Amino acid sequence: MSRIFRPLLSGILALGTLAMAQSPSAWRYDLRPGDRLVYSYTFQRQVKNDQVETSVEARFHTHVLIAGERGGVISAGFQRNRDSAQLLEFRSGGKDRLASERPKFEKRMLTRPVQFSEAMEFNTVGEPRFSWETVRESPSHLLPALHEIEVLPVEVPKTGSRWQGMNLLGIVFEWAGPEPMHGRRCYRVKGSNSDGSVTLTYWWSPESGVVERVDLDGTYPVPGGTSHEQARMDLESQTRGEAVADWLAKPETRMGALEALLLSPWVPVTAEQLASALRGADAVVQQFALAVAHERKTAMPESSVKELAGSANGEVKALASEMLEPSPAATISPLNCGRPEEKKTEPAKFGTLFHVALPEKPGPGIGYFLRVPLSYRPERPAPLLVYLSGGPGLALDGVNTANDVIAGTDYLVLYPQAGDYWWKPEVAERLDAALRDTFREFNVDRDRVYIAGFSNGGTGALYMAELWPQRFAAAVSLMGAGQCMDEVKQMLPNLANLPLLFVHGEKDGRIAPECSRATRDTIAEQRPRVAPQLRMLPDRDHDITLTSDDGLTLSYLKDKTREAFPKRVNAQIPGAEFSRQYWLEVLEKGSGVAEVNAEIKKDNVVEIRSHEVKRLRLYLRPEMFPQAGPVRVRWNGKQVFEGPVGDACAGLAGVSGDAKLDFSESKELVQP
Secondary structure, X not given: OOHHHOOOOOOOOEOOOOOOOOXXXXXXXXOOOOOEEEEEEEEEEXXXXXXXXXXXXXXXXEEEEEEEEEOOEEEEEEEEEEEEEEEEEEEEOOEEOHHHHHHHHHHHHHOOOOEEEEEEEEOOOOOEOOOOOOOOOOOOXXXXXXOOOOOOOOOOOOOOOEEEOOEOOOOEEEEEEEOOEOOEOOEEEEEEOOOOOEEEEEEEOOOOOOEEEEEEEEEEEEOOEEEEEEEEEXXXXXXXXXXXHHHHHOXXXXXXXXXXXXXXXXXXXXXXXXXXXXXXXXXXXXHHHHHHHHHHOOOOOHHHHHHHOOOOOHHHHHHHHHHHOOOOOOOOOHHHOOOOOOOOOOOOOOEEEXXXXXXXXXXXXXEEEEEEOOOOOOOOOEEEEEEEOOOOOOHHHHXXXXXXXXXXXXXXXXXXXXXXXXXXXXXXXXXXXXXXXXXXXXOEEEEEEEEEEEOHHHHHHHHHHHHOHHHOOEEEEEOOOHHHOHXXXXXXXXXXXXXXXXXXXXXXXXXXXXXXXXXXXXXXXXXXXXXOEEEEEOOOOOOOOOOOOOOHHHHHHOOOOOOOOOOEEEEEEOOOOOOEEOOEXXXXXXXXXXXXEEEEOOOOEEEEEEEOEEEEEEEEOHHHOOOOOOEEEXXXXXXXXXXXXXXXXXXXXXXXXXXXXXEOEEEEEEOO
16 A cells, blocks of 8 residues: 555544455445446536635536456546536626636636546545545645545445545545435435535445445635535446447547556556557647556557657657667766665656655654656656745645646656745744655655745745755745745845745735845845846736746746855854754854854865854865865864865765765864
8 A cells, every 4th residue: 555545644634444344235336347437527616705706617527437457456547528617707896707707717728628637546445545636627625535436334334324534635424324316226425524614425326336426515715715616426327348448549538548557557458559549649648658658668659759759748758758768877976976876666656646754753744745747767866846835835725826837847846735834943844854755755856956936835935945055956936025024034145055036926916026026136135156036027916826927937947956065155044943054054053043154265265254153063075175185164263173174975974865965074163
């Protein structure tokens, strides 16, 4: 079972551990390879806040494809095809604006995919083996809990029997009794979350052996108001004996079939069947067909693969190029002392999934979402983007405001959960745990780790970059408050070595554009290694996220690599939690903010000026200095060390888990 089903973050994900019952009369799904279930599916959302009231409805047909069964494990692909989407109501300031807003809505919908797919392996009571995909057919806090196959009770229930679901909302189910549906005998099951704000009801039929209907109804807060959402899935048809090849040939089922084939390599498919999927113009289909072929080491027509190697889609290009010429093992930088990367394992599942980091101190697990691209290979380092959401810092908001633009890139994307202000030390500790967990599990290119965020997350991106500038290659603040927040203002000198991009709307009425402008100007006065950039977007309000930033963030990040050993380090360290900046660490400080300015000069002198610092540790390597020979360290005008810097590769001096930063010779110094 996947590591994501370790004990999970309290209040975010509650799981029940269910054992298989021996009773032959227990509830069970009757699903066999070749089964196809078709559901009609309606989703409605009503949003009311202090500015607008809107109502939206989308209609889908969803196909559940049972691709295979092995040892009690069922493999299924899910494809939800949007038939229509309508803006039903739009009121602003008490006035009806529907006529003017509807064309804008329709234009936005043209940019969104009309097909959404995922796959899952589960047992006969519907227990999923992995985390469900977080990215859904509509940005919603509730839809990740809605599935066509829900968890059944293990033992034959009685009226009022309760059991735990397996979803992100922590829903507890209760058997409400028999109730017919669609002319069949059914059992109605009603579930709700802990505060009753969300209900999920389904009708399972012992006659059809599947769920006949699912209803979801819930309300949750959004900035300045609430979102009320309703969804209904009704079984329309149930057929048997269909072939995977037929599903691959039809656009309404192709992606669901490919998802199942990728998740379950034991489900058979031929090269000819995969090749048929490559011939279409849909880049997403091409990505998955190439990924399935790579996973199974299936030879594909060379002419088709060569053509796809020139694709404008980053994922298609990477996958096709690798099939033509497998990438050699990554070269090891001399700065890593020839130390090979710890071997990583293949991900159990691609996509954006829920993960849990175990904290350094005793306590609950730390939940986050991580996007693993189809092109990820454990033997090849991949870039990582840390993306912080706005408002209350909910990871799901980050997913929903980034997925469309991230699709097709080779980024691992970490979406941490704050549930609070990002600039609180305890939130930083949770992000630190999620980062370390990601570094342990995945082969991350430590020279291409980036951080970005929008609104409060834009402020948080600067704050986290101030705490750990040595971790990142660049940072982007979208509509962030910057130095308008005291917590960020006091550590701005820490950003002098980091490439920075500020993006703000000129008409932002929530966070003043002047905050980004003033922050850029203040950092520019610090003699930064790279001049910070500011882009003010005309006619834009507080509405700039990764998906709507005119492509500025990803364009800015694409050529940035980390400077791990800058010649000059400015550090403002208010607490003891994160006291290392690049090659210096404050070991003991006074009662105020520790201030350190350290510079490597041309004559091999390390010049240090400090305030409220009692002890320091320097992490030194010969490569940091302009010439061979001894090094001198002057602290506040007094020489505190003179001597050689030994072979950094002779021993491990740090414990950051970063080979570049950890291999060094450490010098511990006391304030003279």
